Amino acid sequence: MDAIKINNLTKYYGKVCGIDNVALTVSKGEFFGFIGPNGAGKSTTIRTLLGLIRPTSGSASVFDMDIINDKEKILALVGYLPSEALFYPGMRVRELIKFSADLRKKNCQAAAARLCERLQLDTSRKVEDLSFGNRKKAAIICALQHEPDLLILDEPTSGLDPLMQKEFFDILRERNKAGATIFLSSHILSEIQQNCSRAAIIREGRIIACDSVEALSKTNAKRVNIQGTVDLGHLCGVRDLQKSDMGMNFLYSGDMNTLLSTLSTGDIQDLSIAEPDLEEIFLHYYEDGGAK
Numbered sequence: 479m480d481a482i483k484i485n486n487l488t489k490y491y492g493k494v495c496g497i498d499n500v501a502l503t504v505s506k507g508e509f510f511g512f513i514g515p516n517g518a519g520k521s522t523t524i525r526t527l528l529g530l531i532r533p534t535s536g537s538a539s540v541f542d543m544d545i546i547n548d549k550e551k552i553l554a555l556v557g558y559l560p561s562e563a564l565f566y567p568g569m570r571v572r573e574l575i576k577f578s579a580d581l582r583k584k585n586c587q588a589a590a591a592r593l594c595e596r597l598q599l600d601t602s603r604k605v606e607d608l609s610f611g612n613r614k615k616a617a618i619i620c621a622l623q624h625e626p627d628l629l630i631l632d633e634p635t636s637g638l639d640p641l642m643q644k645e646f647f648d649i650l651r652e653r654n655k656a657g658a659t660i661f662l663s664s665h666i667l668s669e670i671q672q673n674c675s676r677a678a679i680i681r682e683g684r685i686i687a688c689d690s691v692e693a694l695s696k697t698n699a700k701r702v703n704i705q706g707t708v709d710l711g712h713l714c715g716v717r718d719l720q721k722s723d724m725g726m727n728f729l730y731s732g733d734m735n736t737l738l739s740t741l742s743t744g745d746i747q748d749l750s751i752a753e754p755d756l757e758e759i760f761l762h763y764y765e766d767g768g769a770k
């Protein structure tokens with residue numbers, strides 16, 4: 479069974495396009511990444527999926543249930559972490575966590591206590607007195623304490639320190655191993671690479687790639703580093719050229735023999751031709767014309 483199935487979902491905010499014809503399938507039990515630059519449409523996709531906003535056109539289902547007609551049934555199976563954690567003021571953290579569990583008509587005391595301990599959250603504090611990171615932890619506990627079948631996490635780690643990020647991902651991996659499906663929206667590539675098996679890249683409201691993280695990370699471009707001088711002329715396949723007093727470096731995706739014969743005309747003291755790092759590969763998807 480698919481955990482998430484999105485069919486040609488489009489959302490316009492008046493004249494502004496949020497997402498355009500998004501189609502995506504996430505299988506039950508997957509740890510799926512959703513990557514894209516600011517304003518790409520990640521939150522719009524998630525909010526539409528959860529029935530928080532209505533699509534302009536298209537349809538989607540969660541565990542084979544329609545996002546509009548079966549909204550309540552879907553929400554009972556989902557844990558949602560919004561990108562910004564906002565709470566009613568005046569509550570203490572423990573009251574907020576209990577309030578969130580009561581909404582689900584579930585006793586989550588034991589699970590909540592374990593999560594608070596692992597994430598080191600002081601439940602006696604008032605929510606309005608919490609730091610940004612601690613507010614995030616409270617939101618994480620509200621999203622996870624009822625042990626949902628599907629976790630939808632929108633930029634979950636912003637505000638968490640590195641130790642807490644590690645603990646948080648340990649918890650997610652444990653949940654995933656126990657069968658939960660995880661949909662992780664992020665623009666932190668290392669998070670996606672270390673945790674997800676598949677990912678989709680969204681840009682300007684459209685899915686531009688969807689594949690295994692391994693396949694997405696592959697490219698035929700090389701990073702060329704030169705110490706010395708050479709005239710590249712009109713060499714085809716050069717991108718991201720950076721020059722310094724010492725030499726130059728660029729991404730190259732053209733013919734290797736042509737590159738080598740061009741380089742042989744220069745005065746070169748040192749040369750390296752290496753795989754680009756992951757950030758560079760993903761920038762290629764983000765840039766105009768980067769779609770496969």
Ligand SMILES: Nc1ncnc2c1ncn2[C@@H]1O[C@H](COP(=O)(O)OP(=O)(O)OP(=O)(O)O)[C@@H](O)[C@H]1O
Pocket residue numbers: 491494495496497514515516517518519520521522523561665
């Ligand atoms: N309530 C709204 N009213 C008008 N336009 C909106 C609204 N919400 C989002 N948009 C627009 O829809 C597009 C997609 O925004 P969205 O928030 O979904 O992107 P995102 O990928 O989640 O971005 P970020 O990583 O910055 O959170 C953007 O152009 C944004 O300006």
